[in-house]
Amino acid sequence: MTDLLYSEAEGDLRAAVRSLLADRAAPAGLTGRVEDTGAHDAALWQALAADMGAAGLLVPEKLGGQGASHREAAVVLEELGRAVTPVPYLTSSVVATETLLAAGVGELAGELAGGRKVAVLAVPLSAGPGHDPTATATVTGVADAARADVLLVVRPDGLYAVDAADATIVPQTPLDLTRPLAAVTADGGGTRLADAGTARAAVRRGLLAGAGLLASEQLGVAEWCLEETVRHTRERHQFNRPVGSFQSLKHRMAQLWLEVVNARAAARNAADALATGSPEAPLAVAVAQVYCSRVAVHAAEECVQLHGGIGMTWEHPAHLYLKRAKSDQIALGSAGQHKRALADLVDLPAPA
Amino acid sequence: MTDATELLRRTRDLLAAHPPATTGRTDFLKARFDAGLAWVHYPEGLGGLDAPRSLQGVVDTALAEAGAPDNDPRRIGIGLGMAAPTILAYGTEEQKRRFLRPLWVGEEVWCQLFSEPGAGSDLAALGTRAVREGDTWVVNGQKVWTSSAHVARWAILIARTDPDLPKHRGITYFLCDMTDPGVEVRPLRQITGEAEFNEVFLTDVRIPDAHRLGEVGDGWKVAQTTLNNERVAIGGARIPREGGMIGPVSRTWRERPELRSHDLHQRLLDLWVDAEVARLTGERLRQQLVAGQPGPEGSGMKLAFARLNQAISGLEVELLGEEGLLYGDWTMRRPEHVDFTGRDAGYRYLRSKGNSIEGGTSEVLLNIVAERVLGLPSEPRNDKDVAWKDLAR
Structure with a gap:
């Protein structure tokens, strides 16, 4: 039976992450520094990844991790989404870690788990679970590459670990400043970790986990947007009353709440299916991505609109959520790609 | 004739x-x-x-x-579209002779000091104060979302002259000299990264009574002339088929077959039809005006424009996929013109978010359609007969 609830331990983990982020990475403070290479905060990453152990949630204890699961990592991602925190958690602690574990590369996974190293899979952020990496000299749109120590590179004969110092990493200008992108050229050197067949399956597994847990990040984005919009419209007065007392606005926020409720069920379902290794995991991930990516964008768009003019300013953090939500809509497979996957899985074929 | x-x-x-x-x-x-x-x-x-x-x-x-x-109308749009008709309607002969010629020629750029941080949709609640001292008014307050303030020589300004009256009745309309030492203009950066607008801080700005437009306390009525012209200016431009936002995404679709998907195809066609129909509605509206039969459809044009721009640019970012994750340039700049459709898809997506806020939010415009076009009763109001100073804020 799929467990769609949060355990007490997951609640404690959420409280710890939220407290850390509130102290060290409040969204209101991000707008002023987000242009500085994505506002990467090495001390915050150390506290989250290593001290709190969040980087090792997916990694077994015998490899130096926490021996937890996707359910706990999903809770971390909900909180990181709520604060649009610019840390390489999704890329290193989920996608790269899952890829390494699936490829049987325990030692490097352990280093990631301990927060000693950051690794990213050298595929475009837009690549979904069906992505088949083609061997090109340069891969563009690689998320968090500029802060990686190690790049996981797919070549025709397998998966390689390439030291970031041996690669050429050219930053690109991202729509979402909180998740830096770069063009990566790493066509020589490195250590071979797995053969071609293993690599293909491992990458698929890594991207599937990434797509599934991205839904939890999207849930967190949507939650913050709704909460902040409710707070603002209760306080903001126009026409001698709180603007949130206007029925047309109330209904829109109530509608968003319904969507967030649904998004939570979909995101939990995906996290649990990944955690238990359920054969339904691809279906659960596709459903969660199609649904949650839409909800995050809708919530962020409503957040900007219902904040009125202040929501259009750089000073207010709403735009960081809008940009994250819009980028997340493309990240790890578009809704269209996930729908195509779903159509096969549930036997609803496209018209001939 | x-x-x-x-x-x-x-x-x-x-x-x-x-x-x-x-x-x-x-x-x-x-x-x-x-x-x-x-x-x-x-x-x-x-x-x-x-x-x-x-x-x-x-x-x-x-x-x-x-x-x-x-006369480079884009550069002096606020003067031509808003200040001039208001000065023509309410100005003294002296004011018309002094201001209209340099305004039209472009020697003097105008800006609009209306919106405030606390007075957006409810503009009549504005709190900038103008206090009379003999033949001069002393003005203090803050205005926001002011395009062209950094290049403007003059501003149309509405300020509160009697806080004891209900909000609509205690407002007076002024022509404000932007070179007064009490005027401070600061760029207001927006979500696109640039600062198309400004915040304007007014500290003991002195305006001669000769630069008052209309009677004391008549400012709200005078401002209606300005605002009606603003909505015409925002919603009224004539466009060819695939003009506006639908153009770039349609070109991308044709030129980049590798980006196409069934999912996006159906959505693109829906939006293409919506854009074409909105264009035809605008064209029909113009024909009605020429025939001397103005209809209420104009109230809907800005609403349609905002919704379409947002939906189309959102789709365009998705269509571009990996490229949609990129942005041209976040550098803080102060552009001279408003640009809705220029630059890249990400810019269009972000900039169009303002289309449903600026110049009347879509929520307020829907109320106008419901009440003035459909004749539905207005919401109960508790702010019309209360002294401005007693309003909740």
Whole structure:
């Protein structure tokens, strides 16, 4: 039976992450520094990844991790989404870690788990679970590459670990400043970790986990947007009353709440299916991505609109959520790609 | 009655007396104004000839064909579209003679000091205070979302002159000198990264009573002239098929088959139809106006424009996939013109978010349609008979 609830331990983990982020990475403070290479905060990453152990949630204890699961990592991602925190958690602690574990590369996974190293899979952020990496000299749109120590590179004969110092990493200008992108050229050197067949399956597994847990990040984005919009419209007065007392606005926020409720069920379902290794995991991930990516964008768009003019300013953090939500809509497979996957899985074929 | 033939004759006279090839730009524009060919529907002596507005195109076309310079209407849009009609409607003879010519010629740029941090949709709740001291008004307050403030010589300004009256009745309309030492303009950066707008801080700004427009306490009524013209300006431009936002995404679809998917195809076609129908509605509205049958459809144009721009640019970012994750340039700049459709898809997506906020939010415009077009009762209100100073804020 799929467990769609949060355990007490997951609640404690959420409280710890939220407290850390509130102290060290409040969204209101991000707008002023987000242009500085994505506002990467090495001390915050150390506290989250290593001290709190969040980087090792997916990694077994015998490899130096926490021996937890996707359910706990999903809770971390909900909180990181709520604060649009610019840390390489999704890329290193989920996608790269899952890829390494699936490829049987325990030692490097352990280093990631301990927060000693950051690794990213050298595929475009837009690549979904069906992505088949083609061997090109340069891969563009690689998320968090500029802060990686190690790049996981797919070549025709397998998966390689390439030291970031041996690669050429050219930053690109991202729509979402909180998740830096770069063009990566790493066509020589490195250590071979797995053969071609293993690599293909491992990458698929890594991207599937990434797509599934991205839904939890999207849930967190949507939650913050709704909460902040409710707070603002209760306080903001126009026409001698709180603007949130206007029925047309109330209904829109109530509608968003319904969507967030649904998004939570979909995101939990995906996290649990990944955690238990359920054969339904691809279906659960596709459903969660199609649904949650839409909800995050809708919530962020409503957040900007219902904040009125202040929501259009750089000073207010709403735009960081809008940009994250819009980028997340493309990240790890578009809704269209996930729908195509779903159509096969549930036997609803496209018209001939 | 001045007809097209008469206008063309005057245009030829102007070109003969001031050949564009040998006349300086400003000199030519001044001569055009003085010949009554600036805005032909304005009164004689104020740049016009009391001619029908629909004949303006006759003059514009003839002058353009002769290679005459225009007054760069994009640069002085607020002056032309909002300040000028209001000054014409409410100004004294002296004010009209002083302000309209340099405004039209472009020697003096205008901006609009209306919105405040606490007065957006509820503009009438504005709190900037103007206190009379003899023949001068002393103004203190903060305005926001002011385009062109950093290049403007003059501003149209509404301020509270009597806080003891209900909000609509205690407002007065002024023409504010932007070079007054009490005027401070700060760029207001927006989500696109640039600062198209400004915040304007007014500290003991001194405005002579001679620069009051309309009666004391009549500012709300005067401002309606300005605001009605603003919505016309925002929603009213004529566009060809695939003009506006639908153009770039349609071109991308045709040129980049590798980006296509069934999912996006159906959504693109839906939006293409919506855009084409909105264009036809705008065209029909113009035909109604020419036929002297103005309809209420104009109230919906800005709403449709905002929704479409947002939906189409959102789809365009998705269509671009990996490229949609990128952005051209976050550098903080102060552009001279508003640009809705320029630059990359990400810019269009972000900038269009403002379309449903600026110049009247879509929520307020829907209320206007519901109440003024459909005749539905307004929501119960508790702010109309309360002294401004007693309103909740």
